[in-house]
Amino acid sequence: MKIIILGAGQVGTTLAENLVSEDNDITLVDNEQERLISLQDKHDLRVVTGAASSPSVLREAGAMDADLLVAVTNSDETNMVACQIAYTLFHTPTKIARIRNIEYLREKERLFQPDVIPIDHIISPENLVTGDIVHLIDYPGALQVAHFANKQISVVVCKAYYGGPLVGYAISALREHLPHIDCRIVSIFRQDKAIRPQASTIIEAGDEVTFICATEHIKAVMSELQRLERPYKRVMIAGGGNIGLSVAQKLENSCTVKLIERKAERAAQLAEKLSNTLVFHGDASDHGLLFEEQIENMDVFISLTSDDEANIMSALLAKRLGAKKVMVLIQRMAYINLIQGGGVDIVVSPQQATISALLGHVRKGDIIHVASLRHGTAEALEAIMHGDETSSNIIGRKISDLKLPNSALIGAVLRGGEVIIARKDLIIQEKDHVVVYLADKKQVSEIEKLFQPTTLFI
Known part of the structure; x- marks a missing residue:
């Protein structure tokens, strides 16, 4: 696939790094030549220096025969104009733009139409991050929650702690503990080393466990891995930007x-926009303010300013003063692995949320939804099965007979509204929504080829 990425910021760079290893022809456009040269030295991609919305720059980048244009510069207006020019002058088939301004998003149904501003898919980091945070509030103790198949199937990452009934026992004991609930553990990380789960694998305290189940059973499965936490009812948010405001609006009627x-x-x-939220003017790293507002009674402290360092410091202070859980928004990928688990309970990344949304539009083989896991090293994806036994490599075959990459596991299937946890003898049918866990995302191109119908399918 020939892809043009406009903007070599955190999102554009991370997306290019994700896609360049998957047999795509990537061209990256940005104004900063030094940054582009550095990226070209590291990766097999083309770079073009210039304004992302310039017709001549887009022509030089190869917009005439590009399959996809992804506009993720820091300017909404530049992203919109670039999509307009790509549509009008170069007839680019698919155009994706990152849009942050709430005013544009409010009018998106009228604005982003083929005869107005021709953008095929809109990515809003603020909305994506808000959704991720609300999921984590809904499922206390989870590190990541991703919904698939019309929210009926979920992939959940959480830690195993002493007190969880399954801790110290083999995975096979899960069926005895929860005889009426089906679930599949697809990944275990122990001291940052991956363990491929077997029925005989013993769950140990401190393991980071990823499982797939019907969404309605998330809490029941989590209760096997840790003492189920009480619902979060008292929340403190640091930072009143777009994300802070949006999270407060989502939570203020239930917390x-x-x-x-x-x-x-x-x-x-x-204070005017939020009807049930107490708003304070002050510094979230002020020991006195946190103490005065009874931080020790907070179920969760969420630091959402635009400053990574300020977020980390205020969260560490809140934790030290008694907040039960702290959640931190981090922009820079280099910080994420350093801080999660070391005083900070949960890290939320706008980049990873955006990349997940973008990948769902980039993947081949009717892969309709992607979640980036473990900060980009793993993936979960949902594909819809098309074709028949003669035109598909999957339909009509048992899972045990499929030539899956060694890091891939089929976790669950949605068939006619019913969630089926995948077993070796399950036969894949047409129109199934199949959820796959991929421990090594470098093998995603193999999954795409496997899930694509052959040329016999029309």
């Missing part, structure tokens, strides 16, 4: 929410 904003004018605006 007691306090929000701390550094800028007085912005705090006043937030």
